[in-house]
Amino acid sequence: MAQRPERRKSTLGAAHPIEHQNNQAPVEKQPEATELQAVATNQIPPAALQPREEPAPPAATPRAANRAGKAQPKGAFYADEDVLERIRAAWFHTPTTAAEREASFSDFLREAALERMQRREKTYNAGNPFPFVPSGKIARGRR
Structure with a gap:
């Protein structure tokens, strides 16, 4: 019967991370040249430090600016x-076979709000959308 090979030991097994750091000789850092020092020693031409002009981004509409960086408002x-x-x-007990049953509770709420919005646009704004109002403009909480 063959004997098992001897178990290998890690060189890190007895090492303590804090003691190990304290026992090391301090490493001298070379001073890093800043960009101004590099220009002074002619390592970097001054023109390389000039900010590059990038084309201006297209003008964003208020709605697009409000939604920038957000997946879904x-x-x-x-x-x-x-x-x-x-x-x-009301949403939960509507039969799933009913034609008016929305796929989710969020869809149910969105459809109800859209219906009310369209009714108000028709009544108070000749069926046209109202002007844009940013989300931070409306006060929060109960009144």
Whole structure:
């Protein structure tokens, strides 16, 4: 029967990270040349330090600027708990086979808000969209 080979030992097994750092000789750092020192010693031409002009980005619309960097804008509303329960129950208990059943509760809320928005645009703005209002312009919380 063959004997097993001897188990290898790590060289790091007995090392302590803090003691190891304290026992090392300090490493002298070479001073790094700054860009101004490099220019003074003619290592970098002064023209290389001039800021490069980049083309101006296209003018963003207020809506595009508001959504910059966001995957999906969010909206929220406040309501009493019993009202929220009724809204949730109305969506949940609509049969999935019904033509008016939305795929998700968020879709249900979005459709309800869109319906009300279109009704107000028709009533108060001759069916045209209202002017844009940035999200931070509307006060938060209950009134």
